[in-house]
Amino acid sequence: MEPTYEEYKAAVEAALFHVTLLGNTEEIVTDASLSAPEEGTVPQPLRSAMRYSLTLPGKRLRPVLLLAGYHLLQADWLTVMPFAIALEMIHTYSLIHDDLPALDNDDLRRGKPTNHITFGENIAILAGDGLYSLAFETMLAASLTSKHPQHAIAAMEEIARRAGVRGMIAGQTLDVKLEGETPSASLVNYIHRHKTADLLTAPMVAGLTLAGASEAQKASGARYGQALGKAFQIVDDLLDLQGDVALLGKQTGMDVQRGKMTWPAVFGEENARLEAKHLIEEAVDAMLDFGEKAEFLRQLAQGTLTRVN
Amino acid sequence: MEPTYEEYKAAVEAALFHVTLLGNTEEIVTDASLSAPEEGTVPQPLRSAMRYSLTLPGKRLRPVLLLAGYHLLQADWLTVMPFAIALEMIHTYSLIHDDLPALDNDDLRRGKPTNHITFGENIAILAGDGLYSLAFETMLAASLTSKHPQHAIAAMEEIARRAGVRGMIAGQTLDVKLEGETPSASLVNYIHRHKTADLLTAPMVAGLTLAGASEAQKASGARYGQALGKAFQIVDDLLDLQGDVALLGKQTGMDVQRGKMTWPAVFGEENARLEAKHLIEEAVDAMLDFGEKAEFLRQLAQGTLTRVN
Numbered sequence: 001m002e003p004t005y006e007e008y009k010a011a012v013e014a015a016l017f018h019v020t021l022l023g024n025t026e027e028i029v030t031d032a033s034l035s036a037p038e039e040g041t042v043p044q045p046l047r048s049a050m051r052y053s054l055t056l057p058g059k060r061l062r063p064v065l066l067l068a069g070y071h072l073l074q075a076d077w078l079t080v081m082p083f084a085i086a087l088e089m090i091h092t093y094s095l096i097h098d099d100l101p102a103l104d105n106d107d108l109r110r111g112k113p114t115n116h117i118t119f120g121e122n123i124a125i126l127a128g129d130g131l132y133s134l135a136f137e138t139m140l141a142a143s144l145t146s147k148h149p150q151h152a153i154a155a156m157e158e159i160a161r162r163a164g165v166r167g168m169i170a171g172q173t174l175d176v177k178l179e180g181e182t183p184s185a186s187l188v189n190y191i192h193r194h195k196t197a198d199l200l201t202a203p204m205v206a207g208l209t210l211a212g213a214s215e216a217q218k219a220s221g222a223r224y225g226q227a228l229g230k231a232f233q234i235v236d237d238l239l240d241l242q243g244d245v246a247l248l249g250k251q252t253g254m255d256v257q258r259g260k261m262t263w264p265a266v267f268g269e270e271n272a273r274l275e276a277k278h279l280i281e282e283a284v285d286a287m288l289d290f291g292e293k294a295e296f297l298r299q300l301a302q303g304t305l306t307r308v309n
Numbered sequence: 310m311e312p313t314y315e316e317y318k319a320a321v322e323a324a325l326f327h328v329t330l331l332g333n334t335e336e337i338v339t340d341a342s343l344s345a346p347e348e349g350t351v352p353q354p355l356r357s358a359m360r361y362s363l364t365l366p367g368k369r370l371r372p373v374l375l376l377a378g379y380h381l382l383q384a385d386w387l388t389v390m391p392f393a394i395a396l397e398m399i400h401t402y403s404l405i406h407d408d409l410p411a412l413d414n415d416d417l418r419r420g421k422p423t424n425h426i427t428f429g430e431n432i433a434i435l436a437g438d439g440l441y442s443l444a445f446e447t448m449l450a451a452s453l454t455s456k457h458p459q460h461a462i463a464a465m466e467e468i469a470r471r472a473g474v475r476g477m478i479a480g481q482t483l484d485v486k487l488e489g490e491t492p493s494a495s496l497v498n499y500i501h502r503h504k505t506a507d508l509l510t511a512p513m514v515a516g517l518t519l520a521g522a523s524e525a526q527k528a529s530g531a532r533y534g535q536a537l538g539k540a541f542q543i544v545d546d547l548l549d550l551q552g553d554v555a556l557l558g559k560q561t562g563m564d565v566q567r568g569k570m571t572w573p574a575v576f577g578e579e580n581a582r583l584e585a586k587h588l589i590e591e592a593v594d595a596m597l598d599f600g601e602k603a604e605f606l607r608q609l610a611q612g613t614l615t616r617v618n
Contacts, residue, residue: 021474021475031486032482032483032486032487034487034490034493034496035495035496036493036495036496036498036499037479037483037499039475040475041475042474042475042479043479043482043483045482045486046474046478046479046482047474050474093438097434097435097438100434102429102430102431102434103431103434120411121411122411122412122485122486123482123485123486125406125409125411125412125434126406126478126481126482126485128438129402129406129437129438129441129478130473130474130478132438132441132442133441133469133472133473133474133478134473134474136445136465136469136473137466137469137470137473137474140462140465140466140469141466141470143462143466144459144462144463144466146462149458149459149462150453150458152462153449153452153453153455153458153461153462154453156445156449157446157449157450157452157453160442160445160446160449161446161450163442164439164442164443164446165330165351165355165356165359165439165442165443165446166330166348166349166350166351169355169435169438169439169442170346170351170352170355172435173341173352173354173355173432173435174341174346174352176431176432176435177340177341177354177431177432178341178343181343184343184345186344186345187343187344187345189345190345190346
C-alpha cells in the first residue's frame with residue numbers, strides 16, 4: 001500500500017524535526033554564546049534560525065513529490081528520505097532569502113514573523129546559505145554509502161541544476177528585477193517555470209532517478225512537475241488576489257501592490273482558472289505510462305485546484 | 310614536472326573566465342531584459358553579477374590547493390579542474406554575502422566596488438546564492454561521467470561540510486555576532502579555524518580524495534590546510550592592522566573599528582607573527598610523508614609569511 005499524503009508528510013516532518021545538527025528544541029536563540037561552540041555542532045543563533053524556518057507549518061510538497069516519484073518504481077521510499085528533506089531545506093532557504101528587505105521585504109511567512117524579523121538580517125542571510133549548504137551536505141552524506149552512486153550523483157545534479165542559475169535563481173532574478181514592468185505571457189511563463197515549477201520538477205525527476213528510471217520515465221516525471229508547478233503558481237497568484245491571510249499565512253494582495261508578473265495580471269482571473277485546470281489535465285496525462293501506480297500523483301495534482309474556487 | 314604557482318593559477322583563471330554559463334564578456338549589465346531569456350542560459354543581470362565577482366583579480370589559492378593536493382598522488386591534474394573552480398565559486402559567494410550591508414558592509418573588494426555596490430543588494434544576494442549553486446552544479450556535472458563516483462561523492466561531501474554550518478558558515482556566524490565582544494583565544498581560534506581554515510582544508514582533502522588517497526594521507530592534508538589557513542588569517546589580520554589598501558584591495562583598519570576578534574587583538578602583533586611562523590612550520594611538517602612531491606606545497610606555505618614583515 002502506498003502511503004497517503006498525510007503519511008508521507010508525517011514521515012517527512014519526523015525527519016525534518018530531528019535533523020541531528022539542528023537539535024530538538026523550539027527555543028528561539030538570537031545571540032551567540034561567549035564561549036567557543038563545540039566542534040562539529042552548528043553554533044547559535046545559526047542553528048535556531050535554520051530550525052525556526054524549517055519547522056514552520058508547511059505542505060512539504062517538494063519532499064512528498066520526491067518520495068512519491070521514487071515510489072512509482074520502488075517500494076522502500078524511506079531510504080531516500082535524506083534527498084526528500086534536502087528539497088525542503090532548499091525551498092526554505094529560497095523563502096528566507098526571498099523575504100529579505102532587499103528582495104520582497106516580507107514580514108510574515110507561514111503565519112509567523114519571517115526569519116530576518118526574528119533573527120536579524122545578517123543571521124537570516126547566513127541561515128539561508130546554511131540551509132542550502134545543509135541540503136547538499138545531507139544528500140552527499142547519504143550518498144557516501146549508496147549502492148548506486150551514479151544514481152545519487154544524477155539525482156543531485158538534477159536538483160542543483162533546477163535550483164540553480166538556469167532554474168529557480170533565474171526565476172527569482174526576473175521576478176525581482178521586472179517588478180513594475182508591463183507583464184507579458186512569455187515573461188510570466190518564464191518566471192513561473194523557473195521560480196516555482198523547477199523546484200517541483202526536481203523532486204519528481206530526482207525521485208525517479210534514485211529509483212533507476214529510464215530516460216522516458218524521467219521525461220514523464222519532468223512533464224508532470226512542470227505542469228503541476230505552473231498550475232500551483234497560478235493558484236497561488238489567485239489566492240494572493242483573493243486575499244485570505246489566514247489561509248496563506250502571509251500578506252496578500254502584495255503581487256498587485258508590487259507590480260509582480262502574474263498570470264491573472266496578464267490574462268485576468270477567469271482565464272487563469274482555466275489555464276490552471278488545463279495544466280492539471282496535462283500533469284495527469286503525463287502519468288499515463290505509470291498506470292495504477294500513479295494514482296497518488298494524479299490525485300495530488302487534482303487536489304491543487306480545490307484550493308481556489 | 311609539477312606546474313609553478315603561476316602556471317596553476319593561469320590554468321584556473323582560463324577555466325574560471327570561460328565558464329560557459331557565465332559568458333565571455335566583461336560588460337557590466339545591471340538590468341534584466343524585457344524579453345524572456347533563452348532557456349538553459351543564465352539571465353541578466355545575474356550572469357553579469359556572478360562573472361563580475363568571480364573574475365576580479367585574486368590569488369586563486371583554494372583551487373591551486375586542490376590541484377596541488379591532487380598532484381601529490383596523480384599527474385593528470387587538469388581532469389579535476391571542475392572541482393578546483395568550484396572552490397573559487399564558493400569562496401567568491403562567501404565574499405559577496407560577507408560584504409553585504411547587513412554583514413560587513415564593505416564597499417571595496419579586490420580593489421573594485423563590491424557586488425552590491427555595482428548590482429544592488431537584491432542581485433548581490435542572488436549572485437552569491439547562484440555561485441554557491443553553480444559550484445555544486447559544476448562538480449556534480451563533472452561527476453556524472455566519473456570513473457570513481459565514490460571518490461567524487463566523498464570529495465564533494467568534504468567540501469559541503471567544510472563550507473557548511475559546522476564549517477565556514479559557523480565561522481561567519483560568530484565573526485558577525487561577536488563583533489565588539491571581548492576577544493578570547495578560544496573564540497579567535499574557533500573563528501579562524503572555520504571562517505578561513507576550513508575552506509583551505511577542504512581543497513587539500515578533496516584533491517587528495519579525488520586522487521584516491523588513504524585516510525592517513527587525507528589526515529595529513531587536513532593538518533596542512535588547517536595550519537596554513539590559520540597562518541593565512543593571522544597574516545591577513547596583520548595586514549589589516551598595517552593598513553595597505555593597495556596591497557589588500559579592500560579597506561583596512563576595519564577589524565579594530567568593528568571590534569573583530571583577531572589574533573593580534575588578543576595577543577598583540579609580535580605574538581601574532583610568532584604564531585603564524587609556528588603554524589607554517591606545522592604545515593610544512595604535515596607534508597613530511599609525501600616526500601619530494603610536497604615541495605610545491607611546502608614552498609607555498611613558507612611564502613605566506615613573506616606577505617608581512
